[in-house]
Amino acid sequence: MSESDSTSSTSPSNFIQQIIREDLENNKNEGRVQTRFPPEPNGYLHIGHAKSICLNFGTASEFSGLCNLRFDDTNPEKEDLEYVDSIKESIRWLGFDWEDREYYASNYFDQLYDFGVELINKGKAYVCSLTQDEARQFRGTLTEPGKNSPERERSIAENLELFARMKAGDFEDGAYTLRAKINMQSPNMNMRDPVLYRIRRLHHHQTGDKWCIYPMYDYTHCISDALENITHSLCTLEFEDHRPLYDWVLDQLDIASHPQQIEFARLNINYTVMSKRKLKQLVDENLVNGWDDPRMPTLDGMRRRGYTPGSIRNFCDMVGVTKSNSVVDVGMLEHSLRDDLDKTSPRAMCVLRPLKVVIVNVEEGHKDELILSRHPKDEEMGERKISFSKTIYIDHADFEEVPPPGFKRLIPGGEVRLRGCYVIKCEEVIKDSAGKVVELRCSIDAATLGAKPEGRKVKGVVHWVPAEESVEVEIRLYDRLFNHEAPDATDGDYRDFINPDSLEVLTGCRAEPSLRDALPEERFQFEREGYFCVDRINSTKEHPVFNLTVGLRDTWAKQNR
RNA sequence: UGGGGUGUCGCCAAGCGGUAAGGCACAAGGUUUUGAUCCUUGCAUGCGGAGGUUCGAAUCCUCCCACCCCAACCA
Numbered sequence: 001m002s003e004s005d006s007t008s009s010t011s012p013s014n015f016i017q018q019i020i021r022e023d024l025e026n027n028k029n030e031g032r033v034q035t036r037f038p039p040e041p042n043g044y045l046h047i048g049h050a051k052s053i054c055l056n057f058g059t060a061s062e063f064s065g066l067c068n069l070r071f072d073d074t075n076p077e078k079e080d081l082e083y084v085d086s087i088k089e090s091i092r093w094l095g096f097d098w099e100d101r102e103y104y105a106s107n108y109f110d111q112l113y114d115f116g117v118e119l120i121n122k123g124k125a126y127v128c129s130l131t132q133d134e135a136r137q138f139r140g141t142l143t144e145p146g147k148n149s150p151e152r153e154r155s156i157a158e159n160l161e162l163f164a165r166m167k168a169g170d171f172e173d174g175a176y177t178l179r180a181k182i183n184m185q186s187p188n189m190n191m192r193d194p195v196l197y198r199i200r201r202l203h204h205h206q207t208g209d210k211w212c213i214y215p216m217y218d219y220t221h222c223i224s225d226a227l228e229n230i231t232h233s234l235c236t237l238e239f240e241d242h243r244p245l246y247d248w249v250l251d252q253l254d255i256a257s258h259p260q261q262i263e264f265a266r267l268n269i270n271y272t273v274m275s276k277r278k279l280k281q282l283v284d285e286n287l288v289n290g291w292d293d294p295r296m297p298t299l300d301g302m303r304r305r306g307y308t309p310g311s312i313r314n315f316c317d318m319v320g321v322t323k324s325n326s327v328v329d330v331g332m333l334e335h336s337l338r339d340d341l342d343k344t345s346p347r348a349m350c351v352l353r354p355l356k357v358v359i360v361n362v363e364e365g366h367k368d369e370l371i372l373s374r375h376p377k378d379e380e381m382g383e384r385k386i387s388f389s390k391t392i393y394i395d396h397a398d399f400e401e402v403p404p405p406g407f408k409r410l411i412p413g414g415e416v417r418l419r420g421c422y423v424i425k426c427e428e429v430i431k432d433s434a435g436k437v438v439e440l441r442c443s444i445d446a447a448t449l450g451a452k453p454e455g456r457k458v459k460g461v462v463h464w465v466p467a468e469e470s471v472e473v474e475i476r477l478y479d480r481l482f483n484h485e486a487p488d489a490t491d492g493d494y495r496d497f498i499n500p501d502s503l504e505v506l507t508g509c510r511a512e513p514s515l516r517d518a519l520p521e522e523r524f525q526f527e528r529e530g531y532f533c534v535d536r537i538n539s540t541k542e543h544p545v546f547n548l549t550v551g552l553r554d555t556w557a558k559q560n561r
Numbered sequence: 562u563g564g565g566g567u568g569u570c571g572c573c574a575a576g577c578g579g580u581a582a583g584g585c586a587c588a589a590g591g592u593u594u595u596g597a598u599c600c601u602u603g604c605a606u607g608c609g610g611a612g613g614u615u616c617g618a619a620u621c622c623u624c625c626c627a628c629c630c631c632a633a634c635c636a
Contacts, residue, residue, distance in 0.1 A: 013575090018577095040635085042635090042636080072636065075635060078636090132633080135634075136633090139632060141562090141632055142562075142563055142564075142631075143564095174634065187563050187564040187565090188563095188631080190631075195634050197634085198634035200634080216634075216635085217635070217636050218636095237630070238630055239630095239636090240566060240630075241564075241566090241630070242631090263566085265567085270572085276636095318573075318574090318585080319574085319584095320574055320575085322567090323566070323567065324566090324629095325630090326573060327573090328572070328585090329572045329586070331585060331586060332573065335586090338598090342597080409596090419594065420594070423594095448594095450594090460594095461594050461596090527597080528595045528596080528597075553596090554596070555596055559596085
């Protein structure tokens, strides 16, 4: 696994592990475990996929098995190479490795075609010319049985010839389909002679223009699993009804392998949307700035936001694997994130909304070279240097003329500790003509550097940076993209619930000098503010950009809500 | 309305006939030069409901209720 593994998992056993354990005891599959992660390359991966990735790769590795990566690329209409590449990068980033087992359903198009011929020969499939409309009529409804297609009893020879001609391109798109001959009266709609192949003249990102017929998911997936010798085929709940078809196809064919499909509940998280369609819409309608917008629940977005792969993996362990539909609180994700970040992020100081502070009792040109640890609990992270001088900045939020009860920061005439530095006292407040506080005049207690003040207690601690040596940076503050906890499960359009304050760009922020050389994707805790990460796309040496990954827990803000 | 699933604390989730784990959230304390972290404590006489079986039921049986999925030539 890549990056830190500070978040060790204590995953309890889930029902899938129990099934596998039992299979192993019965020596099913010769004691072998093999899974696969089968994305369709028609969009970017999101946190929901992470659950499946962790489940498939994680389960395989727990049982010393293997997990394949297989692109489910049977619908060229929606798929693209761009997605293939991004999916691979996201999986790698998450920390998983499929080694040389990178497969495509399209690798099996020839075999799939031959199996189609086999089904026809066994009288288990037929070519049908019903239009989509007609097919719908014949299919019946949830409560009424369907009717057989008039072409259901076509001779094997004729079916063979028509199927060959479908492949050869003799017919228009949609003119014919190859259908399984199962049972039009089945209460399970999936078993009412489902379409196996359709004619579609489309360029495929893997097979080019070789094919004008493309196999359907239900037909392709089970056979691909079998060809790859998958033992446990894990998929989401909505495929439960498809399992009889999965089994039916493999039962008809002369294939030794018959993987077991097991369904689990997909991941849902509140205050966000997870469907590919909606995520794509957010991107296409410029409601966000692309698939990797840090507010998106895509893995690319989360990466850019500063999420660690370990925190995502840990989160997936935390939520578990069951068959019950559930909605996980984002708070759990954020907890996992903070938990990892707290241990792994070096500390630094950055003033988001600078307020100039002039120290009245030190000379012009005064300098204290201070050395601060990068982490309060991890000495191995080392130290950083920062110098204290006559003019510094603190945050506007850390000064109040009229403090609310319980305020522990700076007030006129009051004292506060500058983090890692002296205790200062506010002697004078300077305002502009509009009455806005623009500068503070403070004095230091020279005896308080690394020592408690004499005879009194100073409760507040405030972060600061030297005025001259600090670095100007841009900071992007992110908040949840939606302000409704179930944006897509409510009346009305989910877009109506987009949080207008989900992005706030702050310029002119002042970061301590040690941040000058921060590299893209480097993460820090800005003390008393939160965890930030150098934007991997827009940050440059001349114009550094930091993204807020997640704020520190803030019981003070909570108290004042 | 037919079929397939699921219901245990505000949110996840263990539990598999022997008397309700854990995490998140929340609350109250303690430590702290981050109102952070960390630590301690509290938080379901109750397991969708009603009956039944049993010495004993969240676990077994019966009926009922609620919610999710399925009528693409999508996956």
